[in-house]
Amino acid sequence: METQQTTFDFENTYVKLPARFHARVNPTPVAAPRLIKVNEELARFLGLDPAALSTEEGVQVLAGNRIAAGSEPLALAYAGHQFGHFVPQLGDGRANLLGELRGEDGHLYDVQLKGSGPTPFSRRGDGRAALGPVLREYILSEAMHALGVPTTRALAAVETGERVVRERYLPGGVFTRVAASHLRVGTFQYFAALEDKEGLRTLANYAIAQHYPEVAKEAKPYRALLDGVIGRQARLIAQWMSLGFIHGVMNTDNSSISGETIDYGPCAFMEAFDPNQVFSSIDARGRYAYNNQPHAAHWNLTRLAEALLPLLTEEEGSEEAGVLAAQEALAVFATEFEAARDAGLQSKLGLFTEQEGDAALAQDLLDRMAANNADFTLTFRRLCEAAASPAGDSEVRLLFADPASFDVWASAWHKRLDRESGSAAERAAAMRRVNPIFIPRNHLVEAVIQAAMERQDFRPFEELLDATSRPYEDRPELVRFTVPARPEEQVQQTFCGT
Structure with a gap:
């Protein structure tokens, strides 16, 4: 494979870890790569020239046909619980970590090709996407970033000129993903399952140095690492819930140590609110339903605590004390999640001073939304206008099958707002900053995919990216992107795409 001369200034810290942490493997070239999109803003943030990435030479790198100067591609090793069943070796079966770039904020970011061909972890898969x-993944990850949610991001998408075989022949693609980290709960499980204590220690020290440097000098850094991951995951899940987002496949190998949303497979944003909503075609029992996401996250973090137990035991002086330390850390998850969730809901309702009964008021609204098939995103967005003036209630109540049910709640809400300081206009403006009007609705994403695959038409892709890039701004010319799916447009199932 040819190495081209454009330098990406990769720092390659992960490749310096012992050989058992990864497999050194290059991407597999594709037949006829064609650029679909380069994320110019993210490229500049990473010190890259978007124009250079868009040249033929740049596209060859983004497709995996050439190795950029300074890159040392590899596939990460990890394990994981998949729907509760432990698999001792998973790993990057269709991805190559090209290296790490330092962003404008001074932090390192992984640059990874996804769909770049088989690796030693492919388990008989073709390694393609x-x-x-x-x-x-491009649309959803960039939408999440614009919404303010920690997430992996999209640097580029390339069409390969080849077909992949799934249920049928489909056009292939390569996705360039950027992440603060690709370390997962499953990465720690991998070394714990091997009873490789030194590997576990090396991994934990690396995670601390890269993502939690503030805990390095603490007396018990491994406990502090566990505390840090638990806190970030609690806040992340609360943000998902506040936006009606369902990840769909919260396996431990999809649970990021850095607290980012990672692996956008069968994910979706709800329209009509249903706390038991499931979209994933493979989640037959609702393990990762909307309302189960906090429980799933806690379960995953418990697996992380188990993996770290040899190090916690060493820190605490005995296995009994190590188990107790893990239990104490895990017990905080519920408190941190509930605090983040309640604060998020209060902000969405325009309640900026915490008062008794606020959590019950928010839950009452959610219960009424669920009973009346109210659109999650539109309900909260229209409440912004209702907060400015009770006259705005009329637009919200139209979203409820029984408008009188909303009226009962709205009466209590307006009385609560009367106890807030500040003007109604200021309150409404603050609410608009946390209640989006644009989300990547499932039927819109599906329309984008169909247009691209069936007609090579990427205009819908660009239009949806534009709409969701400024999710909190009123843009009347884009009102079509705010409309829920008609019955015949509804997407009932989403798929992993592996």
Whole structure:
């Protein structure tokens, strides 16, 4: 494979870890790569020239046909619980970590090709990605970033000129993903399952140095690492819930140590609110339903605590004390999640001073939304206008099957708002900053994928990216992106795309 001369200034810290942490493997070239999109803003943030990435030479790198100067590609080793069943070796079966770039904020970011061909972890898979999942992950991850949620991001998408075989032949694609980290709960499980204590220690020290440097000098850094991951995950899940987002496949190998949303497979944003909503085609029992996401996260973090137990035991002086330390850390998850969730809901309702009964008021609204099939995003967005003036209630109540049910709640809400300081206009403006009007609705994402795969039409992709890039701004010319799916447009199931 040819190495081209454009330097990406990769720092390659992960490749310096022992050989058992990864497999050194290059991407597999594709037949006829064609650029779909380069994220110019993210490229500049990483010190890259978007124009250079868009040249033929740049596209060859983004497709995996050439190795950029300074890159040392590898596939990470990890394990994981998949729907509760432990698999001792998973790893990057269709991805190559090209290296790490330092962003404008001074932090290192992984640059990874996804769909770049088989690796030693492919388990008889082809290592490729279909174009549809590439476009889905690009749209969803960038929408989440714009919404203010910690997430992996999209640097580029490339069409390969080849077909991949899934249920049928599909056009192939390669996705360039950027993340603060690709370390997962499953990465720690991998070394714990091997009873490789030194590997576990090396991994924990690396995670601390890269993502939690503030705990390095603490007396018990491994306990502090566990505390840090628990806190970030609690806040992340609360943000998901506040936006009606369902990840769909919260396996431990999809649970990021850095607290980012990672692996956008069968994920979706709800329209009609249903706390038991499931979209994933493979989640038959609702393990990762909307309302189960906090429980799933806690379960995953318990697996992390188990993996770290040899190090916690060493820190605490005995296995009994190590188990107690893990239990104490895990017990905080519920408190941190509930605090973040309640604060988020209060902000969405325009309640900026905490008062008794606020959590019950928010839950009452959610219960009424669920009973009346009210659209999650539109309900909260229209409440912004209702907060400015009770006359705005009329637009919210139209979203409820029984408008009188909303009226009962709205009466209590307006009385509560009367106890807030500040003007109604200021309150409404603050609410608009936390209640989006644009989300990547499932039927819109599906329309993007179909247009691209069936007609090579990427205009819908660009239009949806534009709409969701400024999710909190009123843009009347884009009102079509705010409309819920008609019955015949509804997407009932989403798929992993592996």
